[in-house]
Amino acid sequence: MWKEFKSFAMKGNVLDLAVAVVIGAAFGKIVTSLVADIIMPLIGLISGGIDLKELSFGVGKAEVKYGLFLQTVVDFFIISFSIFMVVKLSSRFRRKETVKVEVVETPAPAPEVVLLTEIRDLLRTDKQRESGMQGN
Numbered sequence: 001m002w003k004e005f006k007s008f009a010m011k012g013n014v015l016d017l018a019v020a021v022v023i024g025a026a027f028g029k030i031v032t033s034l035v036a037d038i039i040m041p042l043i044g045l046i047s048g049g050i051d052l053k054e055l056s057f058g059v060g061k062a063e064v065k066y067g068l069f070l071q072t073v074v075d076f077f078i079i080s081f082s083i084f085m086v087v088k089l090s091s092r093f094r095r096k097e098t099v100k101v102e103v104v105e106t107p108a109p110a111p112e113v114v115l116l117t118e119i120r121d122l123l124r125t126d127k128q129r130e131s132g133m134q135g136n
Contacts, residue, residue: 031079039078040071 008014044051052074055067109117 027082028079031082032075035075035078036071040074 040052052067052071053065055070056063056065058064
C-alpha cells in the first residue's frame with residue numbers, strides 16, 4: 001500500500017496540483033489585499049465614504065451583515081477576472097509555441113501504382129464515352 005501511495009504522490013500531475021494550490025492560495029491573498037486595501041477604499045471614497053463592510057441591518061437580536069457579503073462578491077469577481085486574464089495570457093503564449101508545424105512530404109507512389117491509376121482512368125473515360133454513344 002505504501003508503494004502505491006508513493007507512486008501516486010510522486011506523479012507529475014499530483015505535484016503540479018500541489019504547487020498550483022499553494023500558488024493559488026498566495027494569489028488569493030494578494031488579490032484580497034488589493035480589493036480590501038486599495039479598490040474598496042477608492043469605491044468608498046467615490047460613493048461618499050460608504051464602507052461596504054459596515055453595511056448591516058438588524059432582525060430581532062440578529063444582525064445581518066450584507067456588506068460583508070457584498071465585499072466577498074466583489075472579491076470573487078476581481079479574483080475570477082484576474083485568473084481569467086492570467087489564463088488568457090498564458091494560452092496566448094502557448095499558441096505561439098505550438099504554431100510551429102512541420103511539413104512532411106508524402107513519398108511519390110511506386111511506378112506500378114501510377115501505371116494502374118492511369119489504366120483505371122482510361123477505362124473510366126472509355127466507359128463514359130460508350131455510355132454517351134448509346135444514349136444518342
